[in-house]
Amino acid sequence: MRLHTTTASLLMILLAGCSVLPKAESPSIYRLPATPLAHARAASMLTGSLRIETPQAGRMLDSARIVVLPEGNVVSVYQGARWTDSGPALFRNRLLDAFRDDGRMTALSSDDASLQADFSLAGNLGAFQTEYRDGQPTVVIRYDAQLVRTNGLHILATHSFEIAEPVQGKAVPEVVAAFGRADDALARQVVEWVTAQRVQ
Template identity: 25%
Template sequence: MSLRKMLRAGVLLLAVAPLGACALANVASEPAPDLYVLTAPSPQAPDGTANAAAQIVVETFSAPAAVDTARIVFQPSPNEIKYYAGARWSDRAPRMIAALAVETLHNTGRFPAAIGSGSSARMDLALTGDIRQFAATRPAREGFGQAGTEVRVMFFARLLRASDRSIVAARAFSASVPSSSGKMVDIVAAYDAALGQVLSELALWTLEEGAKAFPKRAGS
């Protein structure tokens, strides 16, 4: 390399280096967001309900792009989506919900096996569906909760035969829970309660419909 080219390369390196250093400094100075997790409920099946004979895989539910994120959704109106600043879920919402759904099925103590998608195990049923709403909202009616904020969770679930993907049953599930204040911890608590209601109903419905599709053999 000629002396002139070496000098030119050195000048470029000196010009770029401060920019890189500034970018790294900006990244390091950004405050880390607060991370939040939700919990799986432990629904109790009615007395006399038989244990499931079918093994089930829970697939990650589809979701609109605005919900398919780790950011926590605030929907002030039907036509507007915002996110809470400085707060995140520990994972993308659909992945987090799928993991909690598997845990909820386990917590019933009624399924021989319940796993998440990605396993090579042969299963009898697949639980899938759509996340229609997973957001904190401002209801139109006055006086709903101290902060005027409620969390709404809405799924449309499908139970499929794993062998041929035929639909065994389908149903919508929804819940609304008011937040006791505008603090993030109380809004997350409302998310936890609303999702817990939906997952509990979903698990018991899956148990009932799965028993119809795969009745337990006598003596088993």
């Protein structure tokens, strides 16, 4: 009886070390790189308050996966890689930081806080991905923006922005660096467009 018990115990130990279940994925988590914008002249400061809304996006973009279109209409993701947040949230936070860096609008908030504001910047994130163009990986970000006066929800202006930034390589860290450059450039354009509307 003791022999059978010992044999059974040994078998259980051996089986425990030979699991047929797949190992859990341990992805690399990437922040969106950002370079601060140059501070604008204090004389051109605007008095209106602005709320930056998280843009709408399709299901594939509205996640922490790093999206890639390797060919045609095929949509995929980089395996073992994640953003720290969803694409739309990263994009909104970069815009918020860009306005803070610029300094012309000091009364800023996001839709996370739900604070009252004179104006809101909303829109749709139509692309936040890598696309292969003639075999070259290129980061593409497309944002259709709406500047809205919150009193009466009147649309003041709309504009479509698109940036295509070549990736200097094909590894994921090089892709992430290209996302940072593309988002910096687009954020700079959005800040200039909004401030040109003289929101005050």
